[in-house]
Every structure is written in structure tokens, then in C-alpha cells.
Amino acid sequence: xxxxxxxEDEPGMRLGLKDNLEFEGYQVDLxxxxxxGLNKILDNKYNLILLDVMLPQLSGFDVCKTVRKKGIIxxxxxxxxxxxxxxxxxxxxxxxxxxxxxxxxxxxxxxRIKAVLRRGEDFPKNSRNENNISIGKLVINFSAYTAFxxxxxxxxxxxxxxxxxYLWKNRNNTVSRDELLTEIWGYNEAPTTRTVDNxxxxxxxxxxxxxxxxxxxxxxxxxxxxxIDLNI
Ligand code: CA
Numbered sequence: 528x529x530x531x532x533x534x535e536d537e538p539g540m541r542l543g544l545k546d547n548l549e550f551e552g553y554q555v556d557l558x559x560x561x562x563x564g565l566n567k568i569l570d571n572k573y574n575l576i577l578l579d580v581m582l583p584q585l586s587g588f589d590v591c592k593t594v595r596k597k598g599i600i601x602x603x604x605x606x607x608x609x610x611x612x613x614x615x616x617x618x619x620x621x622x623x624x625x626x627x628x629x630x631x632x633x634x635x636x637x638x639r640i641k642a643v644l645r646r647g648e649d650f651p652k653n654s655r656n657e658n659n660i661s662i663g664k665l666v667i668n669f670s671a672y673t674a675f676x677x678x679x680x681x682x683x684x685x686x687x688x689x690x691x692x693y694l695w696k697n698r699n700n701t702v703s704r705d706e707l708l709t710e711i712w713g714y715n716e717a718p719t720t721r722t723v724d725n726x727x728x729x730x731x732x733x734x735x736x737x738x739x740x741x742x743x744x745x746x747x748x749x750x751x752x753x754x755i756d757l758n759i
Pocket of ligand 1: 535536537579580581582
């Protein structure tokens with residue numbers, strides 16, 4: 528039976544979700560603030576966490592960030608309020624798997640829950656999936672947003688996947704920093720080329736056998752980066 532933790536401070540929402548999820552056959556545990564939620568996640572094994580963003584004591588973002596820092600890969604679906612648009616992006620970068628915006632329909636939430644749980648269970652199947660691509664020491668599935676180093680799942684943010692995907696699509700060709708900025712961040716966000724470099728550093732830590740001497744994502748001096756496909 529799948530065990531789900533709901534971290535939500537609003538009693539009506541918390542208990543309503545509990546009833547409905549139990550009715551669907553899930554085992555449900557509850558926490559009403561960020562600290563309690565975090566402690567429960569650290570002390571128990573859940574299949575999924577529903578995490579409200581605006582929480583007393585510790586925000587959903589901080590819970591998410593801390594959980595991922597500790598290497599816990601339990602799927603997290605954020606419950607965001609309307610108008611927290613920017614927060615959703617941030618949430619995914621902090622390692623959340625999905626989000627729903629309040630007010631959401633039960634049907635929508637159940638569909639997301641099933642999809643996220645299925646993604647986790649498909650892993651042994653996924654590793655033989657034709658969507659899997661070997662990049663450096665990792666096996667990447669861009670459609671499932673998964674990265675594995677052998678049996679171990681490697682946490683990569685949404686943005687890291689997007690950058691890697693773009694480099695992969697243009698493999699063996701030089702991609703400039705400006706191109707990455709436009710393609711990945713778009714014009715309404717304004718990070719600097721330094722941001723791009725930081726993301727590349729993070730990707731190298733995960734992909735390269737020796738991140739100090741990159742063989743896969745190489746620097747093209749004065750221009751940008753090139754992903755070398757060693758499979759051909
Ligand atoms: Ca709340």
C-alpha cells in the first residue's frame with residue numbers, strides 16, 4: 528500500500544485530503560507545520576509527500592530543499608496557492624517533482640499522484656527504456672526527468688535537465704552562453720552568463736568521471752560549451 532504524507536496547515540484541506548486519499552486506498556499520515564513535516568519525512572519512509580508551500584515554522588520550499596540535501600528522493604508534489612507562479616519554478620528547482628495550484632480538483636490531484644507514483648515504480652523498466660540516453664556516467668531519461676548513476680538515482684533540478692537536454696540536442700556542436708540564456712531562461716528572467724557557468728559546474732559534478740577535467744561537457748573558450756557524445 529502506498530503511504531502518503533500530507534503537510535498542510537489548513538485543517539479543512541488537510542482532513543479533506545486525508546479522507547479522500549484513504550478512500551482511494553492510500554495510507555495517509557499528517558503534519559500541520561513545516562518542522563513536524565520535515566521530522567516525519569526524516570523518520571519514516573513514504574512513497575509520496577504532498578507539501579503545502581505556505582506553512583508555519585518552516586516553508587514548504589525549505590522542507591523540500593532540506594529533504595533533497597539529505598539525499599531523500601521521495602517524490603514531492605507541492606500545493607501552491609494561486610499567484611505563486613514564480614514559486615512553482617523555484618519549487619521544481621529545489622527538487623519537487625510536480626505541483627498543483629489551489630484550488631485544485633480532487634480528480635486533478637489524484638491524476639498527478641498516480642503519475643508521480645508510477646514514474647517511481649517504472650524505474651527498473653525505465654533503465655531498459657529506449658528513451659534512456661548515456662551521458663558520461665549517467666543514464667538520463669529526459670521525458671521522465673530521471674538520472675541514474677548505476678542503481679542510484681541522482682537528483683537533478685528541472686533547469687539542469689533542460690540545459691543538459693539542450694546541449695544533448697546540439698551535441699558535438701558549440702552552444703554559446705547567450706544561446707543557453709535565451710533558450711533556457713527566456714527574456715523575462717535575467718540571469719547572467721555566470722549563472723550558466725554555475726549550472727554547467729553542477730552538471731559536470733554529476734556527469735563527469737573527473738569533474739576537474741571534463742570530457743563530456745567541454746568549454747569552448749570565449750564562446751560557450753559543447754557536449755561530446757562518446758557513443759558515436
Ligand atoms: Ca498553507
